[in-house]
Amino acid sequence: MTAGNDTGTGGSTTRTTVVVVTWRGREHLGACLDALAAQTRPHRVLVVDNASDDGSAAVLSAHPSRPAVHRTARNLGYAGALALALPLVGTEFTAWLNDDAAPGPNWLAELEAALDATPGAAAASPRLEAPSGRTQSVGLVLTPDGHGADATSGPVFGFCGGAPLLRTAALVQAGGVPGRFFCYYEDTDTSWRLRLHGWSVLSVPAARVRHLHGATTRPGSALFHRWNERNRLFMLLRCAPAAVAARELARFAAVTALLPARRLAGRAVPDAANFRVRLRLRVLGEVLARLVPLLRERRAIGRAATLSRTEVWGSVNPTG
Incomplete structure (x- = not known):
């Protein structure tokens, strides 16, 4: 200091x-x-x-x-x-x-x-x-x-x-x-x-x-998308209802698996960095590497909470 x-x-x-x-x-x-x-x-x-x-x-x-x-x-x-x-x-x-x-x-x-x-x-x-x-x-x-x-x-x-x-x-x-x-x-x-x-x-x-927004980091860059995608999944695994966290992790993995087939079939794929298979595989690797600690953090967060995850989620997403 x-x-x-x-x-x-x-x-x-x-x-x-x-x-x-x-x-x-x-x-x-x-x-x-x-x-x-x-x-x-x-x-x-x-x-x-x-x-x-x-x-x-x-x-x-x-x-x-x-x-x-x-x-x-x-x-x-x-x-x-x-x-x-x-x-x-x-x-x-x-x-x-x-x-x-x-x-x-x-x-x-x-x-x-x-x-x-x-x-x-x-x-x-x-x-x-x-x-x-x-x-x-x-x-x-x-x-x-x-x-x-x-x-x-x-x-x-x-x-x-x-x-x-x-x-x-x-x-x-x-x-x-x-x-x-x-x-x-x-x-x-x-x-x-x-x-x-x-x-x-x-x-x-x-x-x-x-x-100024983005004066230090570059929105749209590969690093930006890696942090965003990874940390969204980290957050959901820590804080969201289990069904929501599992659904979004499965969805991320499914989209990653389907992207090569879409390209081979000549179907349109967004040009953004977060639709690059290598970046998405790295995100999945980082999430899976921290899955056990994330689940421990999830348990600690839930024990300390005064409201359930479902109550908080339902207050902003009433249809589920």
Whole structure:
């Protein structure tokens, strides 16, 4: 840990630790820290630098806000860095923040006020906007096949991981952050577990965040699709009703097996990387390699829950 100003604009009234995760974020990290320095609510800033080698350390040390910094020996991914940071938080609320996000000045004030007004909510999801002003996300919905998808309006199932605020105690109670996910679906998995503990998740569009989206990872790349497909299955095996998890794992395997036959028959196959057999076989291999630990995690999650998986699933997918 590198020493720094761990109270941000605050002091004894600081209720939130903002955990910023960065990896090779030199080009946009300064704007993120500038936006945090302009917040109207006291807060503490903790930056987890995932072994950046692009000069990010110099940006952090030179920034006038002097954030506390924890530098890792290797890249732990977004989920791994958040899991590492959780025991270091020590405040009522924990905010997650992408290093390519720049919150508006009232972002934290709006999110804290929303959670204060709704004691049964464990997390609040802001409005993430592209630089053009287009809404990227106000939270997540859960699709009938168990995908987490960005919502642009209306009630949400879960929070988008780019800039949410969570009750620290609720997050710990629900099992923390799934660090092994590395990147993607850590937000949907955490939302699932909060729901299983009886908490709700709020959408707070008044809390606005400019988000570059994909400045660190490349949406649509093979690595992006590998993480997404693998982590969706990880999440379902951990959190969803057994029938849903088994159905979606079987469906993924069946589509993988049928793809070569479709190509041989001259039938159309989507060009996206997640329809490449080699990538899908790698995903299946990773899921099967972790199947026993995932089932152990599933058992622990179920024992700690106050609602059944079927109740939570049925609340967002009433037809099954």
